[in-house]
Amino acid sequence: MTINQNQKAFLGAARELLGEKGLTCDEDDLIPWTTDWRGRYSGSAIALASPASTDEVAALVKLCADYSIPIVPQGGNSGMAGGATPDDSGTSILLSLRRMNAILSLDAEAGQCVCQAGVILQTLHEAAEKLDQRFPLTLGGKGSATIGGLVSTNAGGTQVLRHGTMRSQVLGLEAVLADGSIFNGLTALKKDNRGFDLKQLLIGSEGTIGIVTAVNLRLLPAASGRATAWIGLPSITGARTLLRYVERAMGESLEGFEVVPDHCLESVLDHLADARPPLAQGHKWNALIECMSADSDSAALREKLEGVLAGAMEAGLLEDAVIASNEYQSETFWNLRDSISAAERALGPAMQHDISVPVEQMPEFILAAIPQIENTFPGTRGVAFGHLGDGNVHFHVLAPQDAVPGEWEESTGKQISSHVYDLVTQWGGSISAEHGIGQMKVGDFGRLGDPVALGMIRSVKAALDPKGLMNPGKLVPLIEASESG
Amino acid sequence: MTINQNQKAFLGAARELLGEKGLTCDEDDLIPWTTDWRGRYSGSAIALASPASTDEVAALVKLCADYSIPIVPQGGNSGMAGGATPDDSGTSILLSLRRMNAILSLDAEAGQCVCQAGVILQTLHEAAEKLDQRFPLTLGGKGSATIGGLVSTNAGGTQVLRHGTMRSQVLGLEAVLADGSIFNGLTALKKDNRGFDLKQLLIGSEGTIGIVTAVNLRLLPAASGRATAWIGLPSITGARTLLRYVERAMGESLEGFEVVPDHCLESVLDHLADARPPLAQGHKWNALIECMSADSDSAALREKLEGVLAGAMEAGLLEDAVIASNEYQSETFWNLRDSISAAERALGPAMQHDISVPVEQMPEFILAAIPQIENTFPGTRGVAFGHLGDGNVHFHVLAPQDAVPGEWEESTGKQISSHVYDLVTQWGGSISAEHGIGQMKVGDFGRLGDPVALGMIRSVKAALDPKGLMNPGKLVPLIEASESG
Structure with a gap:
């Protein structure tokens, strides 16, 4: 990869800031992190930065702003929508939060735990259990998913019916904003009506307006x-x-x-x-x-x-x-x-869709959507399973037996996904129930999202990340040429 | 009041839009609503608009944008921070949501109720009770407070310990934005990760970026x-x-x-x-x-x-x-x-502060703050009572017996409030736990708020209300001359 003068100067300053342990440009170090865990998205980056503290994150983001370097924040690289994978321009810096993996406090009496962003979910579960507490959110990727990533994508899981998504677990939050300033909202106040709830804006924002560096999470007494x-x-x-x-x-x-x-x-x-x-x-x-x-x-x-x-x-x-x-x-x-x-993967290619409709309508949706897809795309098989109690199923469409893996997903598979998202939208549902938008769904979101909501999202993004350096290409659909005129 | 040509043209267009029932410029009609219920804030308006539907609100807000007319939305006029009272310039229109008082649907099976903004809290309680359900938020002003106002101020009350503030009750929300477009998020999706959670941004925004016109609220089975x-x-x-x-x-x-x-x-x-x-x-x-x-x-x-x-x-x-x-x-x-x-009012003037600190620290805060205030302001008496379970007390300071009512509040009283808010901020707490910022606390918020948070709030406000017509002077502190340079 060729590095221009500006990038070279930035890397020099970043190395001075973070030290040898905190910055690498070595291809071998980068490769595990520039492709998402399912191998669906791949990109490149000029370096992998691994700051050790919130202050280092803040200073690095400030440097990125000064040198106009795009930033792709990453936790456990276990996301489902390519939100933590850089594009292939090779101009971004990959900002890993994994070194910031300390549980800063765990107070069973108050039912609170303050974690840095890089704490792995399973580590938090185990720490809580030791104090006869539990953290009421879990999901398949708990062994690699980090708290910062889970907050940035407002992750769900199998206990949402009773305990809500990650949003419901966050009592306080610290984040680094696009200009390198630190939003300090870690203190847990049960009631706080000082203006807009900025914490809520940052939760689920996928690093596009701020980088979550620490959170204060609620704990519950262990289940007996x-x-x-x-x-x-x-x-x-x-x-x-x-x-x-x-x-x-x-x-x-x-x-x-x-x-x-x-x-x-x-x-x-x-x-x-x-x-x-x-x-x-x-x-x-x-x-x-x-x-x-x-x-x-x-x-x-x-x-x-x-x-x-x-x-x-x-x-x-x-x-x-x-x-x-x-x-x-x-x-x-x-x-x-x-x-x-896993069983499904053994059967051949499939398109997977994480969708929601109102709980009451989910059965009718499934009964209508499966035959519609199967009829429109002969040989396919529609499958819906998962969180009925949340109005959220994983709606998978299995390829015909003669489909060529790799080829099918890119051709018919893509048409199927569009069709599924069209249907969900017609039913008043969401094309992303729990996985986020990332880069995977940004096109469909732009196509199907309510124009008023899209307008608000673009305005807020432009206001809080005026240079457009925060996880570019994720979550916020570009304005199409026909619209922008 | 003198009306200029632009205002005259606006009023003509607004009257055409809303009809006789929906617009009045009669002083007698306006007077009950241009002063807050406690008589602390008073202002004037060019007219009182009472649209009958979301479409009428949208069309009116669009007119306001076209004619540059500031808008002050109002529900039951029972707020605690002057957030629904216009300033005294006489240039605003008062937009009452009270005519939009229909319960659009109430589904006991799904535990959901869709209400227009003007529904009075007690009316909702009674409607839910009839179906053996309950709406788990209540407060003193339930006989006049409207759902729209409660959502716009993220109201609290006496059941927050278990059920959370208004934010926790809102499953879906519809609002009219500054350009007159309608944000339609009424559908209740338990999981929806399509970008920033705009609903959360609108809850508690006190009409400064959008006017809540309807909400979908959760209901619980009636308590037995x-x-x-x-x-x-x-x-x-x-x-x-x-x-x-x-x-x-x-x-x-x-x-x-x-x-x-x-x-x-x-x-x-x-x-x-x-x-x-x-x-x-x-x-x-x-x-x-x-x-x-x-x-x-x-x-x-x-x-x-x-x-x-x-x-x-x-x-x-x-x-x-x-x-x-x-x-x-x-x-x-x-x-x-x-x-x-009420008992306290009989004792003479008092300064009232709705404040919060972390639950665990509230006893120590009370024990430290009361003597500090009483020593600094001799003859006063500090009183703290209320929601200990939420880390939120009403911290009142009673005037000395020889204080002159009316005069004392404006002189020593104001100093006392500043002092209380300083203390709360030092303790990591909030100068508004449940009442909001409104016009009452906008100065103290500007003085004591985290500059990073204030910067974000100002950016979001400017992005979503570029003309500054949405409830001006409320919630968003102005940038002081010394800062803006």
């Missing part, structure tokens, strides 16, 4: 009871009825309500060597129900759930049900749910 | 059980210890934890004709505890709370306690709490 159930259902509309029934009966203890169609479960059972079906017979739809409580023990919670499910069965709301008799069996049920994507 | 307790305590630090104890023991059912010092209770007992002290003897501090449950009935909840308080007494965490034996007695306890301000 857990009950997990696998349910056989005749239909997806029946799943919604059961959801409402269980919500009323289990109240606050209901933490997750996931749905899995029969063929997804079959693929998983084929894929996992020693997996067994939870129920004696197959059912058109399955629901996975998770309850947690800090008040009851597992035996009491299971008994309560058993009574509720027995009532549901009597009312004709389900076909069959089994409650996990111990933690191991709970994990077995969740392993079936969590293996869907 | 209620238990209220009045507690006698030796100290405010003891109140915090009891709070943590009760939080752990009562879990999700704890909805309110209010504190009242002895002399506040005495004033209330003097002020209310037939009030009786809840406990046999006086205590230095009192706590009012409220528990609600949708699962247990009142008898069961009272029994549980009784056991918890008996344990606390054994552990030496309280001096005395009484649990309300019925709804009537619960209301009696709350009436004592809610009469503090």
